[in-house]
Amino acid sequence: MAQRPATATVEHKRASFTAALREAGLRLTPQRLAIVQCLAGDETHPTAQEIHDRLQARFPGIAVATVYNTLSALTRIGVCRQLDMEGPARFDPNVATHHHAVCDRCGAVRDVRADSDEPVERTPLPGFRVNRVEKTYRGTCGQCSRDARA
Ligand SMILES: [Zn+2]
Ligand SMILES: [Zn+2]
DSSP states (O other): OOOOOOHHHHHHHHHHHHHHHHHTTOOOOHHHHHHHHHHHTOOSOOBHHHHHHHHTTTSTTOOHHHHHHHHHHHHHHTSSEEEOOSSSOEEESOOSSEEEEEETTTOOEEEEEOOTTSOOOOOSSTTOOOSOOOOEEEEOOHHHHHHHHO
């Protein structure tokens, strides 16, 4: 079960995202700040489209491209990550090593904590040095399991 981040952690993340945007030379427009706030506290690995839809009430006319470019800039700086999964790019504010659980039915992607004492795996390829191992668990999420039973 993914853990809810403490409010302090989310605040800290928002501050560091904002600082990162500034360092990257991007102007801190109200739209960009809202995008940062939206991603920092989000554990659902949203797509640019999803963040766009959430912000549309506050910023009518905000472009998906604006959201995507801001998220890409944060990714380049290294404060968030882009997940390589099927479908549109998803963004992850958690840059610590962790695993993911993906629901085959609804596509939900949740964080799974990586144990720091998990054994580092043997090298999978000759000459390949393993820095970290990130797994993807595929299955059916709790909500979809309940829906199936209902
Ligand atoms: Zn599901
Ligand atoms: Zn994640």
